Amino acid sequence: MIGFVAAGLLLLLLCTAQADDGGDGQVLTIADYIGDWGYPSPYGHYSRGPGYVRMSLIFDTLVWKDEKGIIPALAESWEMEGDDAYTFKLREDVLWHDGERFAADDVVFTIDYIKEHPYIWVSSDIIKTAEAVDDYTVRISLNQPYAPFLELVAGTLPILPEHIYEGVDDPAEFREDSALVGTGPFQLVDYDQSQGSYLYQAFDDYYLGSPKVKQLKFVKVNLEMSAAALEKGDVNAANVPPEVVENLKDEGFTVMLSSHDSITKIMVNHKKEPLSDSRFRQALYYAIDRQALVDNAARGYGVLASPGLFAVDNHWYNSDVEPYDYDPAKTEELMEELGYSKVDGYFSVDGSPVKLEMLVTSINERAGELIRQQLEDAGFMISLRTVDSKTLDSMVTEWKFDLALNSHGGMGADPEILKRMTGDGYTFNSARYTENSELNELLDGEVAEIDEQKREDLIDRIQVIHAQELPVLPLYYADTYWAHDGRVEMYYTRQGIANGVPLALNKQIFVS
Structure with missing residues (x-):
């Protein structure tokens, strides 16, 4: 993995050391039976839910959702003007992972950018204009009323750093380390496509505070082996077959049944x-x-x-x-x-x-x-x-x-x-x-x-x-079941993560 291999090996050792110390919430390992969901940049991830989730750990949106509904993210507040415009008041304490300060121009740039470089998860056809009212206020006008705008645009579109992406003509092929500079709670340390594994490190300068999970790992585990991996302590959370649910409950694991979204x-x-x-x-x-x-x-x-x-x-x-x-x-x-x-x-x-x-x-x-x-x-x-x-x-x-x-x-x-x-x-x-x-x-x-x-x-x-x-x-x-060992309190997001991803892997779980 470009630029990440050496650091990845070092942090893997750190992860092992912290896990052995029993630090609550310090390292969390999640099983995935597919494994590879693509390079976790906004344009590099595979266009299914798990790919979006991998990316969302790195890049934030204007608003987000938790188990109850829409919550502030990069925007601390917003107002609807008529039925076809929104004004967002942005947070003033947000840093990009490279230390640059986030501002309204980044939001305007992102919206203009997806008009030229379509982003598969959000249609730019909905948006008429985006303008920076001041350094931390953005007004977005729509071409027509759009009922799910907050959830499916403001809560789904990853905001890009203008100072990096303004020179990128082919974002799908952009694989430099800077392609993964976001404002999200985690930074990618290692990605092994052949193994289907990802390693993330907490971004300590995250505007909501340093994430409580310090390292987050995704590893490929066959679905039929996921319960055994949980029982052995190799992973902390996994999608599991229905047949093992009662046994896992008896052993003290928390098992959740998803709503019928898939x-x-x-x-x-x-x-x-x-x-x-x-x-x-x-x-x-x-x-x-x-x-x-x-x-x-x-x-x-x-x-x-x-x-x-x-x-x-x-x-x-x-x-x-x-x-x-x-x-x-x-x-x-x-x-x-x-x-x-x-x-x-x-x-x-x-x-x-x-x-x-x-x-x-x-x-x-x-x-x-x-x-x-x-x-x-x-x-x-x-x-x-x-x-x-x-x-x-x-x-x-x-x-x-x-x-x-x-x-x-x-x-x-x-x-x-x-x-x-x-x-x-x-x-x-x-x-x-x-x-x-x-x-x-x-x-x-x-x-x-x-x-x-x-x-x-x-x-x-x-x-x-x-x-x-x-x-x-x-x-x-x-029926889809998710099991975990209780290291962090997991939940299914109301109406799914972003535009409806039905996974119990909302990044808010790992943050606060």
Whole structure:
């Protein structure tokens, strides 16, 4: 790792020494069964939740969230002006990690910078202008009202140091040590991509005080081995399988069940025939026994996802949508309406069966095989192709797929997530579906609606249309468990970290 190896080795020794001394909260080790989530700069991290979390330890935002809601961060206070502008009063005691002083110009620079260099987690299209009223006051004007602005822009966009990034033309490839100069509570000491490990050191000049956790380590541990690593004391916290929960509780570990924020769904290439026809997608959906997937692939630990995308225990869930109960007879009826007939047990046109390939990863192969068998039994010829997660994401992004089994978090975030996971211009997790004009108008309308009841009505209607169109096939929400030894008090953030990351790794936990 550039510039970090020698220091990393030294601090690893220090970590070991402090751990042996039993210093409460001094060193915290966290297990992760994937490991590498990319270089933890704002543009270098992998664009899934754990990658953002690794970066957020180094870079701060204007506001943040704890377990209850939005709290001050770089901005100590803020006011809404009308329904399309905000004024932020910034803290005057903030230093960048290199000792330079943070000021309003850094915020204005960051917003201008993402207009030229798009940041995948925050759309600059929302922002009209940003101006420094004085050295510690910033006014941000929007192009239109945006209900989740505080949470999804001010609380998600990492603020960059102008004195460093003003000369960076390609931030995704920026790998110098200065790329990791932020205002956050930690500094990166070592990153080993091959081992999937990260080592952070507390920034003692942090404006909220020196973090109580002095060194923070992330290490790669197989999910099946995470409980054993906790029991041996090799790690202090880990995501754990449901089957070990009761035993860990008996041994004195704290175990937390996440809200149902992480969805498993089938991405559909609706840009190619026959998947471009919503009736064909409906026929596929009726052929999938989602409860059987929960019972088998999720081993009974999970709840069904609604065709409208949300889980039944989500505040925004609308029960008035077509449920698509498992019904292979309905599948056959729809396929006959579309002109298909069965030949040798498979839906065919002119005697040739329709062949579809579904991408899976090693993590969800079991669920993929169950789905393949269900679809085969119904009459669809399906083949599975196992790829790594980054390859799957890339192929989906480039529309080089038929079906893809995908899981991601964030569905417990602000309901803007419906736009992000359905509308055009978003990530590989999104359906990027523009074929239904009413749906897209509603998606734009709900994020611009400040009145909560009116917004809820729009969100209800969105779910109804999504269930009719099925640009993706929602399957289930798996139960997710997090266990720790109590060295620090962990929690799940209300509506997820930043724009909805459903991990119990909010940096506030390590700070105060």
